[in-house]
Amino acid sequence: MFPISVRRQFSVLSHLRIDARWFYAVDVPISKPEQFKYTQTKPPQKFLPFSDSDNSLLEESFKDGDKTVLQVLEDRLFNCDIKSMQLYPIYWQGPVYEVRRGIWFSNGTPIDQRLGELIEKQYQALKDKLGKEEGQVVFELDDKTLELSPITKSEDLTTTIAETFSSSESQSPKKLVLFKDEKTVFILPKSSKLMIQMLNPLTDELKKSIFSDYKIERGYKAKDKEKALAEKGSSSAFGDFSFINFFTDTAIDKNAKSDKAEEKMEYHMKNDFAKEDKDTKRDINHIVLCCHGIGQSLGTKLESVNFIHDINIFRKGLATALKEDSELQEMSPSANNHGIQVLPVIWRYNLGFSIDEPISVEDQNDGVKTLPSVSDITVDALRPLRNLLGNVVLDVLLYYDSWYKKRILSSVVQQCNDVYDKFLLNNPGWNGKVSLVGHSLGSAIFFDILCKQPDNLNFEDPNFDHKRYLKFKVENYFALGSPLGVFSLLKRQNIAPRSKENSVSVNDIDKEVLDRPCVGPKCENLYNIFHPCDSIGYRVEPLIRSEFTKFKPSPVPFANKSGFDSQLKEITDFGDEFGDKLTNNISKLFGNKSIGELLLLDSKKPETEKNLPNSPKESTKKSSSSKSTTVDISAESLKVIRQLNYSGRVDYCLSEGLFDISIINAIKAHTTYFENKDLTAFVLRELLSPKSKARLVSKSAVLMTPGEDDNEWL
Incomplete structure (x- = not known):
């Protein structure tokens, strides 16, 4: 009704002594990034009060007039411009919301x-x-x-x-x-x-x-504040995302004008970023940058596809893992603060390729010519499904087109450096560590960036190319649900630690480096983590040393020892009559699979063990609890793989739930890594643990055994 001028001067009331209360909109943004093609059609109706600490900060700055942009909300991830009265994220592109300095109120x-x-x-x-x-x-x-x-x-x-x-x-x-x-x-x-x-x-x-x-x-009443905070999180707008919704045209809401889209945005703003009154600014000593995978272009049409929200869940999951694990608290700088900040890197919005837009290309003879869009060449039959596949699968095809791949790598590197620079600007003198997390296709992107990162790079060089190289050292790289293994196999490429044979310099051509028969990521520790039901996740250890082909991946431990899955593990290990009956009944239910197999706890039936070949060169160890067979890893293989990860392993497998059936759970397994409590606790433990390559964690591995393949499930 009354538009806010972006450049208006301070209020004439700034000198008056008023007990004002600051609010920010949570339902209807003023604007969104250009890729969303969004236009505000109505004013916001729902506002949330800033925390007491943020409110005092804003009011003091408003009256003094010394500082017009302040960092607010959870972990100070947003800027509040008290001159334009707008709220926007600092480290990523996102919606801009209206801010109000409340003196007069209507129903709170x-x-x-x-x-x-x-x-x-x-x-x-x-x-x-x-x-x-x-x-x-x-x-x-x-x-x-x-x-x-x-x-x-x-x-x-x-x-x-x-x-x-x-x-x-x-x-x-x-x-x-x-x-x-x-x-x-x-x-x-x-x-x-x-x-x-x-x-x-x-x-x-x-x-x-x-x-x-x-x-x-x-004036703002205390009861109004209590009501606003009580409503935080009460929305049912956010729920399990169903891919079935993709198959109807009504699911695609290009301008996000539907009530459901607004409810989801409201839910995210209330539950992802609202700061409690007791919260204070955390000391950060480790930044984790996260890169998304395929399908993020759907985020411009569906609020359900929201990588920012995924990372917020991951950030909150790290805090929860610390709160629930006393061992992690002992490793952490503080029992209430692990000192880690998680930030998203979104590359798809800047790529400039949409299935609905024509493609312009330069021709030496004809100048600029226009090609049809993907939608123009899409067959009408099953168009919603084809559009879905176009928005999702097309990302992989784009990455393996040399022209688009160069743009994607450059965009991701530049965004990582921009986020790093912004963090340094907001935290002067910071000298902490940086780690990377890549999901799905994002894991392959980060891997290629690390493989072409030079060995002796001078970050202070005035000619440093911030669009080509990362301007910081990478401590850990976590690949989640990664197709990296099969990508490398198709390229006939091995993975190895950095050495004189596969060193990289600034004079090397990126494409030639990435096409080498053997590449090595420039990071201290490499982790490849996958869910057993994830059909997109592949192993990489066999590409490092062929010996690891016969070894199972290292299991990711349960986050909560008192959890349901852990109780089942204890039952299978206990081996009493009750446990045997439960094992037999569930085995029949799941096609004669034991609970140990279902949970990837390496349990095997006695008759299976009898068929295992015994090699005199293998030092065989049988665990009394899991009945699995372990062998020592050769010294040569250990020497190589320890240069890629201090623990002596790179492949890590999450535990499969008791009722996870592969063919049904495949899609969900690939899209819920950031919600997985076991993964979150594992990542936190690895980020906090003191890593020493002189200290070896894994000297042995569990053997793969006949009948290990899950094809009979399909």
Whole structure:
């Protein structure tokens, strides 16, 4: 109704002593990144109060006028510009939300900023008169000019009321502003004859209950704050995402105008970033940058596809893992703060390729020519499904087109460096560690970036190419649900630690480096983590040393030893009559698979063990609890793989749930890594643990055995 000027000057009320309360919108943003093609069509209706600490910071800066942009919300991830009254993320592209400095409230919600300042200015001039018999004052409000014209005579009031409610829609609508007392004002629009009668000075006292929707009150009440915080997280807008929704055209909401889209945005803002009053700025000593995989272009059409939200879940999961694990607390700098900040890197929005837009190419003879869009060449039959595949699978094809691959690598490197620079700017003197997490195709992107990173790179060089190389050392690299193994296999490429044979310099050509028969990522520790049901995740250890082909991946331990899965493990290990009966019953239910096999706990039936070949060169060890067969890893293989990961292993497998059936769970397994508690606790443990390559963790591995393949499940 009253647009906010981006460059307007400070309020004339900044010098007044007012107990103001600051709010930010959570449902309808002012703007979104260009790729969303979003236009605001209505003002926001739902606002959330800033925490007490943020509120004090904003109010103090507002009055002093020294600083106009402040870091707010959880972990100070957002900037609040008190000059433009806007809230926006610092480290990634995202929606911009309206901010209000609330003085006058309607049902606990601050009214429009400019209108509120206008009412407050008039209130300051009238406050000595209000509350007295002659204190009721009525003004005429013009929405366009935002001017208040006093009405002093009853005749003028009657005339103005008649004009107001008889004005045509084409004329500027007028409202009546009634200052009732020291805390109450009524803003009355065009309405019924009853309202006219109630406003007549000759009628009985105005009944507040009748006009509650038109009443505004001065000051923020404690009960309103409690109500707002109680509603935080109550929305049911966010739920399990169903790929079935993709198959209907109604699921694609290009402008995010639907109520469901707004509810999801509201849910994310309330639950992902709202800061508790007791929260303070955390000390950060480790940054983790996360790169998304395929299908993120759907995020411009579906609020359900939201990598920012995935990373927020991951960030909160790290905090939860620390809270629930005393061992992690001992490793952490503080029992309440692990010192790790997780930030997203989104490359798809900047790629400039959409299935709905024509492709422009330069031709030496014809100049710039236009090719049809993917939608133009899409067959009409099953178009929604084809559009889905186009938005998702096309990302892989783009990455393996040399022109687009170069752009993607450059975009990701530049964004990582930009995030790093912004963090240094907001944290002067910071000298911590940086790790990377890549999911799906994002893992292959990060891997290629690390493989072409030179060995002796001078980050302080004035000619440093920030679009080509990372400007920081990478401590750990976690690949989640990664197709890296099969990509490398198709390229006939091995993976090895950095050495003189596969060293990289700034003079090398990136494409030639990435096409070498053997490549090595420039990082201290490499982790390849996958879920057994994830059909996109592949192993990489056999590409490092062929000996690891016969070894199982290292299991990711359970996050909570008292959890349901751990109880099942204890039952299978216990081996009593009850455990045997439970094992037999569940084995029948799941096609004669044992619980140990289902949970990847390396349990094998006795008859399977009898068929294992015994090699005199292998030092065989049989665990009494899991009945699995382990062998020593050769010294030569250990020497190689320990240069890629201090633990002596690179492949790590998450535990399969008891009721996870591969063919059904495949899609979910690939899309829920950041929600997995076992993975979150494992990553936190590895980030916090003191890593020493002189200390070997894994000297042996569990053998793969006949019948290990899960094809019989399909």
